[in-house]
Amino acid sequence: MNKFYITTSIAYVNAPPHVGFALESIQADALARYHRAKGEKVFFLTGTDDHGSKVARSAEKAGLTPQEFTDNISKKFKELKEALNLSWDDFIRTTDKKRHWPNVEMVWKKLIDAGDIYKKTYEGLYCVGHEAFVTEKDLIDGKCADHQTKPEVIKEENYFFRLSKYADVVAKKIESGELEIVPETRKNEVLSFIKQGVTDISFSRPSKSLSWGIPVPGDDSQTIYVWADALVNYLFPKEFWPADVHVIGKDILRFHALYWPAMLISAGIELPKKIFTHGFIVSGGQKMSKSLGNVVDPFELSQKYGADALRYFLLREIPAYGDGDFTIQKFEERYNGDLANGLGNFAARVLTLGGQLSEIEADENINAWLRKEVSEEIKKTHSLIAKKIKEFKFHEALADIWTLIGFGDKLVNKEKPWAIKDEKEKQKVLVNLIVLLDNISAMIAPFLPEASGKITKGIVWKNEKTLAIKKGEVLFPRL
Numbered sequence: 001m002n003k004f005y006i007t008t009s010i011a012y013v014n015a016p017p018h019v020g021f022a023l024e025s026i027q028a029d030a031l032a033r034y035h036r037a038k039g040e041k042v043f044f045l046t047g048t049d050d051h052g053s054k055v056a057r058s059a060e061k062a063g064l065t066p067q068e069f070t071d072n073i074s075k076k077f078k079e080l081k082e083a084l085n086l087s088w089d090d091f092i093r094t095t096d097k098k099r100h101w102p103n104v105e106m107v108w109k110k111l112i113d114a115g116d117i118y119k120k121t122y123e124g125l126y127c128v129g130h131e132a133f134v135t136e137k138d139l140i141d142g143k144c145a146d147h148q149t150k151p152e153v154i155k156e157e158n159y160f161f162r163l164s165k166y167a168d169v170v171a172k173k174i175e176s177g178e179l180e181i182v183p184e185t186r187k188n189e190v191l192s193f194i195k196q197g198v199t200d201i202s203f204s205r206p207s208k209s210l211s212w213g214i215p216v217p218g219d220d221s222q223t224i225y226v227w228a229d230a231l232v233n234y235l236f237p238k239e240f241w242p243a244d245v246h247v248i249g250k251d252i253l254r255f256h257a258l259y260w261p262a263m264l265i266s267a268g269i270e271l272p273k274k275i276f277t278h279g280f281i282v283s284g285g286q287k288m289s290k291s292l293g294n295v296v297d298p299f300e301l302s303q304k305y306g307a308d309a310l311r312y313f314l315l316r317e318i319p320a321y322g323d324g325d326f327t328i329q330k331f332e333e334r335y336n337g338d339l340a341n342g343l344g345n346f347a348a349r350v351l352t353l354g355g356q357l358s359e360i361e362a363d364e365n366i367n368a369w370l371r372k373e374v375s376e377e378i379k380k381t382h383s384l385i386a387k388k389i390k391e392f393k394f395h396e397a398l399a400d401i402w403t404l405i406g407f408g409d410k411l412v413n414k415e416k417p418w419a420i421k422d423e424k425e426k427q428k429v430l431v432n433l434i435v436l437l438d439n440i441s442a443m444i445a446p447f448l449p450e451a452s453g454k455i456t457k458g459i460v461w462k463n464e465k466t467l468a469i470k471k472g473e474v475l476f477p478r479l
Contacts, residue, residue, distance in 0.1 A: 006035075083302040107267050170258055241291065339476040346437070351458045367433075374411070401443050
């Protein structure tokens with residue numbers, strides 16, 4: 001049995017989850033569900049990044065200890081499982097001393113053994129939003145482009161990782177496709193960054209400046225830098241490593257496509273196979289982020305419209321490789337147009353018409369009644385979906401499914417099964433529509449699992465000759 005190991009980035013817990021992380025979770029979930037349906041042994045990991053100075057400051061502002069603060073926020077990220085109908089297999093936290101800390105200490109010691117960790121005094125610009133040192137070229141008008149804040153000037157003694165030693169090696173692995181970065185634009189971005197010259201990076205902070213984190217093994221005066229700690233979460237399910245796909249946002253590409261592979265090469269650990277980098281959900285042309293305070297609450301959307309509706313909008317409206325705009329108006333237009341009037345209406349028509357017969361019994365295999373054009377449209381769409389999912393083009397895969405739904409609607413209008421007098425002929429027409437709907441149900445399952453399950457309940461294959469139809473519930477009531 002093939003294995004498929006997929007991860008989201010682990011969410012930073014300085015504030016509750018917003019719809020941007022919901023997008024990443026849903027993308028990863030669709031991939032996990034698709035590969036499970038193919039019969040693969042899937043492991044889907046997510047979790048929270050609990051450490052760092054930004055978290056410590058947010059906790060202080062809230063009048064809580066960092067542990068209390070992260071417990072509260074991490075719990076909310078865990079609750080996304082139900083709100084978004086996610087199917088992750090495990091949830092890792094960087095505060096987990098039994099499951100996460102031993103791996104961090106193991107990797108740190110391997111980097112030491114490789115001679116790739118050393119201590120030096122450093123003065124630089126530190127962006128609290130990124131939890132990273134930045135350079136002048138990363139700034140616009142003296143501010144971080146993502147967080148719109150001025151970095152702090154910090155001088156301190158830290159442990160450093162010899163990133164410069166591995167930059168060219170990482171570049172070769174990316175160029176050869178051993179480490180695949182999708183889309184191509186992001187691959188080129190990383191290679192361009194490496195070509196500009198890579199310096200060694202800070203891998204610790206003095207514990208007097210940052211006590212909220214994992215102590216450096218053998219040196220309690222230093223705390224392991226948040227990224228050196230957080231990235232190691234992916235190694236938790238050892239039996240599934242290497243990851244088949246890391247699903248991440250474009251703002252953390254450098255950490256995943258350069259720092260992480262360099263750490264793994266130094267430690268003698270196999271690299272992940274693929275990094276899929278999605279864009280941002282924007283609001284009024286600005287990145288939606290907790291730092292800017294322009295976030296949309298995924299829990300409210302899910303509660304009001306249903307998890308499937310939110311999943312559909314994010315996967316269909318936000319381009320897989322780029323940014324997409326979120327507005328309630330766009331959301332409701334997609335809901336009424338594609339879900340209520342599209343999928344919901346087609347499913348209701350077919351199951352209502354089929355339910356009038358209750359049961360269809362053929363004197364041969366029911367699939368022998370399937371028309372060539374119906375069979376070919378189904379086969380073509382399955383093939384297109386497989387290709388689009390391999391390329392992470394969820395919006396295009398869904399567009400292909402909705403083209404098939406449109407084909408089905410036209411078939412209903414053309415054949416008018418309610419007006420057919422000959423019982424056997426009516427059954428044959430209905431079988432074509434039911435098999436079409438059954439296949440659409442399977443196609444939407446990774447994206448809209450709840451709607452798929454409801455459709456499937458209405459179509460009962462008793463055997464290859466007998467089909468029972470039950471009128472189902474309304475999938476998407478019109479707004």
